[in-house]
Each structure stands twice: as structure tokens, then as C-alpha cells.
Amino acid sequence: MYIIVVGGGRVGYYLAKALLDEGHEVLILEKNATFARTLSDELGSICVRGDGCEATTMASVGTNRADMLIAVTGDDEDNLVSCQLAKHMFGVPRTVARIRNPKNENIFKKLGIDVIVNTTNLILESIEEEVPTHTLTRLHDIRDKGLEIVEVKIPPDAPTIGRPLKELTLPEGSVLSLVIRKARRPIVPSGATILQAEDQVIAVTAHESEEALRAALSGQ
Amino acid sequence: MKVVIMGCGRVGARLASLLEQDGHTVTIIDIDSYSFRRLSPDFKGTALVGNGIDEDILRSAGIEEAGAFVALTQGDNRNVMASQIAKHIFGVPRAICRIYDPLRRDMYEELGVETVSPTTIFAQMLREKLESQGE
Numbered sequence: 001m002y003i004i005v006v007g008g009g010r011v012g013y014y015l016a017k018a019l020l021d022e023g024h025e026v027l028i029l030e031k032n033a034t035f036a037r038t039l040s041d042e043l044g045s046i047c048v049r050g051d052g053c054e055a056t057t058m059a060s061v062g063t064n065r066a067d068m069l070i071a072v073t074g075d076d077e078d079n080l081v082s083c084q085l086a087k088h089m090f091g092v093p094r095t096v097a098r099i100r101n102p103k104n105e106n107i108f109k110k111l112g113i114d115v116i117v118n119t120t121n122l123i124l125e126s127i128e129e130e131v132p133t134h135t136l137t138r139l140h141d142i143r144d145k146g147l148e149i150v151e152v153k154i155p156p157d158a159p160t161i162g163r164p165l166k167e168l169t170l171p172e173g174s175v176l177s178l179v180i181r182k183a184r185r186p187i188v189p190s191g192a193t194i195l196q197a198e199d200q201v202i203a204v205t206a207h208e209s210e211e212a213l214r215a216a217l218s219g220q
Numbered sequence: 221m222k223v224v225i226m227g228c229g230r231v232g233a234r235l236a237s238l239l240e241q242d243g244h245t246v247t248i249i250d251i252d253s254y255s256f257r258r259l260s261p262d263f264k265g266t267a268l269v270g271n272g273i274d275e276d277i278l279r280s281a282g283i284e285e286a287g288a289f290v291a292l293t294q295g296d297n298r299n300v301m302a303s304q305i306a307k308h309i310f311g312v313p314r315a316i317c318r319i320y321d322p323l324r325r326d327m328y329e330e331l332g333v334e335t336v337s338p339t340t341i342f343a344q345m346l347r348e349k350l351e352s353q354g355e
Contacts, residue, residue: 053297055323077273077297081324084300089327103275111304 004029004066004092006052006082007073008039011098011119015072016043027061053081055089063090070096076104083113136214139202146207149177152217156197159219166191170216171209178202224249224281224312226272226302227292231318233258235290240265247281251293272302278310288314296320303333 001024005012008030019026020043028043029052030036036049050057052071063069069086071079076099083095096115097108108116128137140149154161160168165176179187180200187193189201195217205213221244225232228250236246237260246265249272250256256267270277272291283289289306291299296319303317316334319325325337 053324054321055327075297077295077301080301081297084331085324085327088331101274104273107275107301107305107309110308 001025001067002062002065003027004052004058004061004063004069004086006069006071006079007098008032008035008047009072009074011072013039013043015070016046020046029057029061053078053085055085058085058090063092066090066092068092068094068096070098072098074100076101076108080104080108080111080113084111087112135218135220136210138210142204147204148207148210149202149204150210150213152201152203152214154195154197154199154201155218155220158195158197158217160195160217161197162194164191165189165193165195168216171205171212174203174205174209174213174216176201176203221245221287222247222282222285223288223290224278224283224286224306225290225292226250226299227294228255228258228267229292229294230258232290232292233260235292236260236263236265247286249277249281273298273305275305275309278302278305283310283312286310286312288312288316291315291317296324300324300328300333303328304331307333 003019003024003026005016005026005028008028012028016026016028026046028039028047029050030039030047031051033049036047039047048061063086069083069092071082073079079097083097086092087095094114097113098117098119099105099108100120102118102121105116105118135153135155137151138148139151142148176189179189179193181196182198201217203213223239223244223246225236225246225248228248232248236248239246247268249268249270251271253269259267268281283306289312291302293299299317299319303315306312307315319335319337320339322337322340325335329335
């Protein structure tokens with residue numbers, strides 16, 4: 001197969017290497033001259049310096065005969081445009097995009113990208129699997145505001161289980177926004193909501209109150 | 221009509237004023253609050269800090285009630301992504317987008333986004349200006 005990889009960062013590099021080992025014809029498009037040179041030095045002359053979002057560059061590397069285009073730059077919007085150009089202008093049958101913002105998954109799907117790899121979620125999920133004891137996961141940073149969205153998992157032995165939320169002393173500036181319970185619809189919590197073991201509580205909190213919030217909810 | 225503009229550069233800020241003069245309600249989004257200094261002191265619309273390719277930011281900008289969306293950031297790709305979100309996710313009747321690269325412009329025009337390429341327009345204007353001199 002002829003596969004074009006857009007973006008020669010770490011992901012692009014190891015991906016290209018793996019694809020070469022499998023015997024595919026691989027070409028990497030990388031904007032940055034230094035990166036492009038390093039890639040060519042290490043992998044042989046399979047890297048072209050150029051913008052994978054520009055139609056002229058894509059035409060010059062024979063995108064019209066590519067079987068697949070994989071866009072793995074660090075910018076979601078660049079990956080989207082690369083895939084759309086490949087698909088609509090050059091008729092590439094299969095396009096794969098890496099996304100960093102998990103919210104973009106549905107958007108990319110609707111806009112016709114064949115395969116979407118959500119790296120942020122993959123990393124988060126595997127970390128969570130490996131660290132079953134941790135109770136607090138940072139889901140999202142609200143930049144410049146000092147706020148973040150976190151998930152607190154209520155441990156099975158937490159002393160807060162069975163108590164209504166209004167009895168807990170939450171740190172100032174922390175707001176509980178959602179309680180996710182196994183096999184149930186998510187609940188918007190009120191003061192009367194009673195915590196259960198394994199509940200996932202989604203909350204907004206100030207950076208400095210993160211630990212206090214975890215302690216208040218897990219009672220530990 | 222309610223109009224959401226993404227990118228408060230010179231063009232974005234000016235467009236905001238012009239639309240407001242015509243009686244439209246304008247919300248302008250920029251990733252950097254410092255950009256809002258370009259808005260006219262009479263600007264009565266909403267200035268919102270955030271990334272326009274983020275669905276939630278667009279929603280808080282009122283994209284769901286908007287009659288038009290205009291993408292005017294420096295990045296072609298950001299502009300086309302935001303316009304497609306406006307058009308295909310939120311169903312905004314008109315999504316107009318600036319694309320510097322003329323080739324990309326042609327393709328997105330086919331994909332249902334209204335596009336303007338300043339590169340093409342400006343080059344043509346300059347040619348006309350030069351060639352009309354001395355006549």
C-alpha cells in the first residue's frame with residue numbers, strides 16, 4: 001500500500017517506521033525543515049518537506065495514487081484539512097486523523113473522516129486502568145482562569161458513602177456538576193443526592209482546592 | 221440578524237462595526253483578549269475569549285441562534301474547521317470563511333462553505349491598478 005503520513009513528530013516517526021517494517025510504501029510530509037532532515041537521515045529518503053494541507057504539495061507527492069493518508073500533526077484542525085483534501089481533491093479511499101481534543105471526535109466523524117484516533121482519551125484511559133487506586137483524575141484545564149474539571153471516583157470504603165452531599169464540606173469555589181453511576185443515567189447532584197461506592201463525581205474546582213475536594217468527597 | 225465572528229483582527233473588528241451600524245447583533249470571538257483593543261469604542265456587541273473551533277465556545281457565543289458565521293483568524297485550517305462546525309453541526313444558514321490558499325478555497329467552496337480568498341482578490345486588484353495606470 002502507498003501510505004502518506006502527515007506530520008513528522010514522534011508519532012509520525014514511529015508510525016512510519018512500523019509501516020515500513022510491514023512492507024508498505026511510506027511518505028512523510030513534514031513542514032519543519034530540521035525535522036524533515038532528521039527523518040530523512042534516519043529512515044532513508046522517505047520524507048518530503050512540505051505542508052500537508054497544501055494542495056500543490058500533496059499533488060507533488062502523488063496523493064492521487066495513495067491508498068491511505070494518516071494525519072498525525074499536533075493540531076486537530078490541520079489533521080482535519082489534510083484528510084479532507086486527500087479525500088475530496090485526490091480521492092484517497094481511507095483517511096485517518098489523530099485528534100488531541102476529545103470533543104472533536106464527533107465533529108470529525110460528521111465531516112467525513114474515516115478513522116479518528118483520540119490520543120488524549122487513549123492515554124487517559126490507559127493511565128486510569130493502570131492506576132486503579134487513584135481517586136482524582138484531571139479531565140480538563142480551564143486556561144487562565146485557574147480552574148479545572150476533575151473526576152473523583154468514590155472508593156468502595158469511603159466514609160462519605162451513604163451520606164447526602166449537603167453534609168459534606170466542599171472547599172470554596174468547587175462545584176459538583178455530575179454524578180455518574182454504573183448502569184444509570186448521569187445525575188445532576190443536589191444537596192440531597194446520596195453518594196454510593198464507585199460513583200464518578202465530575203466537578204469544577206480551583207487548582208489549589210483539588211486536594212481538598214478529593215479529601216471531602218472520599219473522606220480520606 | 222445575529223452574526224458570530226471568529227477572529228478579532230483588523231478585518232474582524234472592522235466588520236463587527238460595519239455590521240452593527242447596519243443593525244445586526246454581533247458576537248466576536250478571539251483567543252486573546254488583547255485583540256479586542258481593535259474594536260471600536262462604540263461596539264455594543266459581545267466580545268468572547270475562546271477558541272472558535274471549540275463547540276462549547278461557539279455555543280456560548282450563541283451560534284445556535286446565529287444567522288451567519290464568519291471565520292477570520294490567521295489560520296486557514298482553523299477557519300475552515302470552525303466554518304464547517306457552524307454549517308454542518310449547528311446548521312447556521314451562512315458560514316463564510318477566509319482562506320488564503322486559493323486551491324484549498326476551491327475545494328471548500330465545493331464542500332458547502334462560502335469562502336473568500338484575499339490572495340486572489342488582492343492580486344487581481346493590484347494587477348488592475350497597475351495596468352490602468354498611465355492610460
